[in-house]
Amino acid sequence: MTRTQEPNGWRAAAETPTLPRSAQVAVAGGGVNGLSTAFQLAKRGVRDVVLLERLRLGSGATGKSGALVRCHYANVPEATLTHESLAIFRNWDDEVGSGSPGFSPIGFVQVVAPEHEDRLRENVAAQQRIGIDTRIVDRQEMGEIDPFLHTDDLTLAAFEPGSGYADPNATLHGFARAASGLGVRIFENAPVTAILTRGGRVFGVETVMGTIETKAVVIAAGSWADRLLNPLGIDLGLEPVRTQVVLFRWPAALEGRGHRVVIDAVNHSWLRPEGANCTLIGAERSVLTADPDALDESVDASTIPTARRALAARYPIFTDAIMRGGWSGTYMRSPDGRPIIDQIPSVPGLWVMAGDSGTSFKTSPAIGVCLAEWIVDGAPRLVDLHPFRSTRFTEGSPWLDATSYGDDRALTVSR
Numbered sequence: 001m002t003r004t005q006e007p008n009g010w011r012a013a014a015e016t017p018t019l020p021r022s023a024q025v026a027v028a029g030g031g032v033n034g035l036s037t038a039f040q041l042a043k044r045g046v047r048d049v050v051l052l053e054r055l056r057l058g059s060g061a062t063g064k065s066g067a068l069v070r071c072h073y074a075n076v077p078e079a080t081l082t083h084e085s086l087a088i089f090r091n092w093d094d095e096v097g098s099g100s101p102g103f104s105p106i107g108f109v110q111v112v113a114p115e116h117e118d119r120l121r122e123n124v125a126a127q128q129r130i131g132i133d134t135r136i137v138d139r140q141e142m143g144e145i146d147p148f149l150h151t152d153d154l155t156l157a158a159f160e161p162g163s164g165y166a167d168p169n170a171t172l173h174g175f176a177r178a179a180s181g182l183g184v185r186i187f188e189n190a191p192v193t194a195i196l197t198r199g200g201r202v203f204g205v206e207t208v209m210g211t212i213e214t215k216a217v218v219i220a221a222g223s224w225a226d227r228l229l230n231p232l233g234i235d236l237g238l239e240p241v242r243t244q245v246v247l248f249r250w251p252a253a254l255e256g257r258g259h260r261v262v263i264d265a266v267n268h269s270w271l272r273p274e275g276a277n278c279t280l281i282g283a284e285r286s287v288l289t290a291d292p293d294a295l296d297e298s299v300d301a302s303t304i305p306t307a308r309r310a311l312a313a314r315y316p317i318f319t320d321a322i323m324r325g326g327w328s329g330t331y332m333r334s335p336d337g338r339p340i341i342d343q344i345p346s347v348p349g350l351w352v353m354a355g356d357s358g359t360s361f362k363t364s365p366a367i368g369v370c371l372a373e374w375i376v377d378g379a380p381r382l383v384d385l386h387p388f389r390s391t392r393f394t395e396g397s398p399w400l401d402a403t404s405y406g407d408d409r410a411l412t413v414s415r
């Protein structure tokens with residue numbers, strides 16, 4: 001049975017007998033990165049793109065994402081990817097033209113301990129040099145920006161007035177609908193079971209519904225990517241990780257006022273408004289290796305007080321806040337906690353967006369552009385992807401952020 005014109009507007013072809021026998025490009029994975037890439041390929045005139053999703057679109061990290069969109073990083077390559085992505089989030093109608101990413105530019109504050117002031121200044125200066133709208137603010141200005149923010153333990157913060165958060169599922173479906181409108185064929189319940197190679201090159205994908213011949217495959221399979229890579233002898237050291245978020249109801253004094261998006265490097269948390277009157281917070285200092293097929297989607301009872309404490313530490317008004325829900329998701333961590341975006345050198349025709357490391361929603365619009373440019377034009381032009389290369393581990397050059405705000409931040413999402 002082929003289903004067309006789903007309520008959300010894109011055409012799904014699950015359980016269909018019409019899987020094409022060949023395609024110009026096959027994308028494995030219906031998360032935001034797979035769909036962004038499929039859309040950008042079609043936008044560049046590739047008329048024969050097939051996207052294969054194991055289960056349902058958004059059933060990986062994307063559907064669970066906190067979806068903070070901020071440019072503050074302790075490195076320029078990811079800040080650049082986000083800066084370019086921000087332009088797409090802001091100009092969605094012109095850039096994508098279907099749906100809406102639900103982007104809320106309510107302003108973003110990066111809070112660091114006073115001992116990391118120098119690093120904060122360095123990072124902000126690097127971001128300003130590439131055109132990001134960000135600045136250092138002192139305690140007084142922090143209070144003006146967000147009157148409920150606790151600042152006694154701070155000296156300086158970074159402020160991005162035009163950053164914020166998006167709706168990850170709306171973003172994904174916007175890309176899906178736009179891609180579908182340009183002819184991309186999207187198949188759900190269609191796991192890719194193997195990448196086929198001949199003479200060392202990609203020549204197709206095997207799925208539960210049949211084989212598709214293609215010379216170009218993009219693996220954007222999130223927490224499941226190693227299952228497609230390992231049989232090809234490719235081990236990127238990827239590790240699926242479970243992470244949790246908790247929702248708290250706003251106290252009455254916040255009604256109608258709200259707060260900014262905050263990453264708090266002192267209390268190891270990240271937070272933003274959710275809906276009209278709740279705050280979504282992630283506040284973990286450790287993560288567990290997870291089997292993404294056996295994910296407990298709920299939030300652990302022990303996580304709730306940890307999250308409430310972290311929230312109240314930065315916003316004391318939340319001290320007795322009412323818990324309103326939460327969930328867990330998985331993402332895929334690379335050995336150095338930074339994404340891998342590459343054409344695998346040993347397998348021409350195989351591109352990967354892997355090891356998202358819990359930080360690749362906000363960069364997905366630009367990642368899609370870069371991968372599409374690479375496949376169509378032979379090289380990415382929008383952003384230099386060399387720092388994201390897959391070979392950095394075997395070269396003995398894993399990614400290190402010299403100006404990060406502490407090693408334990410490698411254990412949290414949205415660092």
Ligand SMILES: Cc1cc2nc3c(=O)[nH]c(=O)nc-3n(C[C@H](O)[C@H](O)[C@H](O)COP(=O)(O)OP(=O)(O)OC[C@H]3O[C@@H](n4cnc5c(N)ncnc54)[C@H](O)[C@@H]3O)c2cc1C
Nearest residue numbers: 029031033054060061062065066068192222329360361362
């Ligand atoms: C709780 C949480 C909070 C987060 N917060 C933020 C944040 O604030 N900001 C930010 O930028 N990032 C955040 N992230 C990270 C971000 O959500 C991810 O980096 C991003 O969504 C990854 O998208 P993706 O398309 O690469 O992978 P995914 O969304 O995981 O999609 C991969 C898809 O591939 C499919 N698949 C797997 N194997 C196969 C196969 N063999 N064949 C076909 N399909 C397959 C899966 O079913 C899945 O749908 C967060 C993540 C979590 C879990």
